[in-house]
Amino acid sequence: MQPIIQTKNLCKSFGDAPVLSDVNLDIFAGEIFGVIGRSGAGKSTLARCFNLLERPTSGEIFFGGTELTSLKPAELYKARQSMGMIFQQFNLLMQRNVLDNVCFPLEIAGVKRADARKRAAELLDVVGLADKAKAYPAKLSGGQKQRVAIARAIAPNPKVLLCDEATSALDPETTDEILELLADINKRFGITIVIITHEMRVIETLCTRVAVISGNKLTVEEVARNG
Amino acid sequence: MDEFLREFAPMLAEGLLDTLYMTLFSTFLAYVLGLPVGVLLVVTDKDGLKPHAALNRVLGIVVNILRSIPFLILLIAVIPFTRFVVGTTIGSSATVVPLVIAAAPFIARLVESSLKEIDRGAIEAATAMGASPWQIVYKVLLPEARPSLILGAAISVTTILSYSAMAGIVGGGGLGDIAIRYGYYRYRTNVMLVTVAILVIVVQIFQEVGAKAAKWGDKRL
Numbered sequence: 001m002q003p004i005i006q007t008k009n010l011c012k013s014f015g016d017a018p019v020l021s022d023v024n025l026d027i028f029a030g031e032i033f034g035v036i037g038r039s040g041a042g043k044s045t046l047a048r049c050f051n052l053l054e055r056p057t058s059g060e061i062f063f064g065g066t067e068l069t070s071l072k073p074a075e076l077y078k079a080r081q082s083m084g085m086i087f088q089q090f091n092l093l094m095q096r097n098v099l100d101n102v103c104f105p106l107e108i109a110g111v112k113r114a115d116a117r118k119r120a121a122e123l124l125d126v127v128g129l130a131d132k133a134k135a136y137p138a139k140l141s142g143g144q145k146q147r148v149a150i151a152r153a154i155a156p157n158p159k160v161l162l163c164d165e166a167t168s169a170l171d172p173e174t175t176d177e178i179l180e181l182l183a184d185i186n187k188r189f190g191i192t193i194v195i196i197t198h199e200m201r202v203i204e205t206l207c208t209r210v211a212v213i214s215g216n217k218l219t220v221e222e223v224a225r226n227g
Numbered sequence: 228m229d230e231f232l233r234e235f236a237p238m239l240a241e242g243l244l245d246t247l248y249m250t251l252f253s254t255f256l257a258y259v260l261g262l263p264v265g266v267l268l269v270v271t272d273k274d275g276l277k278p279h280a281a282l283n284r285v286l287g288i289v290v291n292i293l294r295s296i297p298f299l300i301l302l303i304a305v306i307p308f309t310r311f312v313v314g315t316t317i318g319s320s321a322t323v324v325p326l327v328i329a330a331a332p333f334i335a336r337l338v339e340s341s342l343k344e345i346d347r348g349a350i351e352a353a354t355a356m357g358a359s360p361w362q363i364v365y366k367v368l369l370p371e372a373r374p375s376l377i378l379g380a381a382i383s384v385t386t387i388l389s390y391s392a393m394a395g396i397v398g399g400g401g402l403g404d405i406a407i408r409y410g411y412y413r414y415r416t417n418v419m420l421v422t423v424a425i426l427v428i429v430v431q432i433f434q435e436v437g438a439k440a441a442k443w444g445d446k447r448l
């Protein structure tokens with residue numbers, strides 16, 4: 001089976017400091033893949049290489065068989081539209097209401113306004129925020145903001161959803177709700193999910209496999225499941 | 228008092244209209260030039276969406292040079308250029324030329340600082356969603372900076388207004404011209420005082436309206 005995300009000899013350093021060296025990783029379609037490691041281990045750097053927010057120093061990154069580092073800018077923008085991403089700080093647009101935030105990636109992709117709004121409303125339903133469509137992000141709780149961010153990330157029907165410490169700013173109950181939502185999205189839409197976290201608990205609740213980053217190196221393990 | 232009003236009210240009204248025309252028209256033209264330059268300064272910055280060190284430096288230097296020329300000197304220095312563009316060097320339309328040249332770089336810096344306040348996370352999220360740098364400029368940077376840009380516009384209008392009054396020295400038209408002709412050359416102090424009072428009130432109004440508009444449109448509040 002061809003991996004949906006694959007890195008070959010991926011190296012990344014900032015100046016002289018190596019963060020990732022020689023990472024070879026396969027992530028398969030439909031799985032929930034975890035990445036764990038200490039603070040500063042390079043988890044975010046790895047995730048940001050997957051959509052080329054960070055350019056690797058050397059090595060290759062394949063997304064659905066396409067090598068990303070050699071793409072022209074316009075092709076890269078197109079490829080990124082098939083990869084959603086959510087963040088610890090939510091990163092919503094504060095001057096747009098919830099519905100228009102979810103419409104954003106659809107506008108980027110050139111979807112017609114009426115269709116975009118229809119799709120966005122459907123997704124707000126999926127994340128349980130249909131009643132907040134007209135609210136502005138400043139008026140939402142952390143958990144609600146992350147739900148909006150999730151709706152926004154999956155609006156263009158991406159193949160992959162990258163989650164960088166998506167629950168680290170949330171309390172334990174809200175974290176569980178968000179993890180449940182992610183599991184649901186994975187099942188319902190078949191979106192591959194990559195979870196970056198420093199909490200083993202998050203990995204244990206969701207992931208089938210996990211990459212452990214330590215000392216610039218990465219080892220992939222199966223996650224033991226009890227129950 | 229009645230006497231005074233009968234004598235000067237029509238002239239003051241005309242002066243006020245001239246001042247408003249100069250100020251608003253200059254502000255508009257200065258934004259046409261300054262806004263894109265401000266955006267370019269942010270976009271070509273080393274942490275920007277499309278870093279371009281050479282272009283960034285050139286723009287920065289041009290802006291700094293124009294900003295460091297005192298307005299009175301600029302006013303006189305651009306006279307040949309003004310004559311070429313407008314056909315005359317006195318009156319309100321002639322004053323628009325130096326006002327635009329003085330205000331555009333100032334506005335470029337205001338726009339630059341407004342856009343730099345935008346949270347990097349929002350820009351990063353848009354990048355991750357596949358937005359092009361141009362899409363990020365007009366769908367993220369400018370809309371997210373709207374309240375700050377409106378405040379900047381209020382500052383610009385009031386600054387340009389006070390500069391336009393200075394142009395009275397060289398027969399620039401408007402209230403500043405009246406203040407200098409009557410107050411300075413003819414010792415009609417009361418005319419000058421009334422003129423200054425009108426200027427103060429106009430500045431207050433622009434500033435208040437700008438601040439209200441910025442606050443009213445800010446969805447973070």
Ligand SMILES: Nc1ncnc2c1ncn2[C@@H]1O[C@H](COP(=O)(O)OP(=O)(O)OP(=O)(O)O)[C@@H](O)[C@H]1O
Pocket residue numbers: 014019037038039040041042043044045046198
């Ligand atoms: N833009 C950058 N410039 C320089 N160094 C950087 C940059 N981004 C990250 N680093 C460094 O790379 C290392 C890995 O950072 P990264 O953010 O990937 O860690 P992380 O595992 O995500 O940590 P955390 O759990 O704190 O988020 C750190 O030592 C960090 O200081």
Ligand SMILES: [Mg+2]
Pocket residue numbers: 043044045165
């Ligand atoms: Mg991190």
